[in-house]
Amino acid sequence: MPDVHVPIPAETRDRLTAAAAAEGLSLRAYLMRLAGDSARPARDGTRADRVRQALHAWNGYDPDPEEEARLDAELDRRIAEAAATG
Numbered sequence: 001m002p003d004v005h006v007p008i009p010a011e012t013r014d015r016l017t018a019a020a021a022a023e024g025l026s027l028r029a030y031l032m033r034l035a036g037d038s039a040r041p042a043r044d045g046t047r048a049d050r051v052r053q054a055l056h057a058w059n060g061y062d063p064d065p066e067e068e069a070r071l072d073a074e075l076d077r078r079i080a081e082a083a084a085t086g
Contacts, residue, residue: 013027015083016031018083018084019079022079
């Protein structure tokens with residue numbers, strides 16, 4: 001597959017590079033993974049449902065949408081913090 005060059009601001013490139021490094025990936029591998037993840041939302045819905053049901057059956061954990069949004073925001077904050085210090 002031939003490479004493609006996409007012009008983006010240097011700040012964006014640096015943030016993506018930091019996020020990739022935080023996960024032990026090259027920028028190329030990180031972007032390929034992101035592209036692959038974005039192609040899967042339709043399949044992941046059923047997988048996510050199965051995981052949620054398994055978690056609930058195992059330990060009763062079943063967050064409501066508000067708690068889930070709060071936890072997602074906390075995870076996003078921690079990822080941004082890790083990327084900024086990396």
